[in-house]
Amino acid sequence: DAKTTQPNSMESNEEEPVHLPCNHSTISGTDYIHWYRQLPSQGPEYVIHGLTSNVNNRMASLAIAEDRKSSTLILHRATLRDAAVYYCSRTYKYIFGTGTRLKVLA
């Protein structure tokens, strides 16, 4: 089964870090791990992607487990505008799970 699995929902307080987990236990050696987020009534927005090493960009950080069977998207300081559904996916067949709905509390 090539699915990714994520918690359905998470909550965070504003200005605090958020760690969003994803399991992709059947990932192959050449699959990239991608993260996207989607605000209501909008198209998904690319957040970050990586293969083996941890990755940082202006939006977030991506921590990839050594065995690559899981990864964590890290938002260092959550803001109200980060409230969205976050999807992780892998390259092969670009399979998206149902995503994690992040709620940010003021």
Add this chain to the structure above:
Amino acid sequence: NAGVMQNPRHLVRRRGQEARLRCSPMKGHSHVYWYRQLPEEGLKFMVYLQKENIIDESGMPKERFSAEFPKEGPSILRIQQVVRGDSAAYFCASSPASGRGEYFGPGTRLLVL
């Protein structure tokens, strides 16, 4: 640099009509992907195309749905003889190469009456 363009943004069709959804990828991107999203559900992969080639159509329904990405012009997702169950948001994404991260368009919301 314009992002991925999709049109129309909203499309209403009656049962039995044809729906044509267009997608213009970002400049320099030769890989196009189509996804469908039903209300309150996640994204479902439909098809992956490169210029003039279908790379993976394993997510496409076997009947009534087709996609193309010609040498010139946008990618087209065509749905023939639409049914109410086809009502959904259809998103197109593009990337410069496989595995490099995809950039999504705003979607076409299809409503079948």
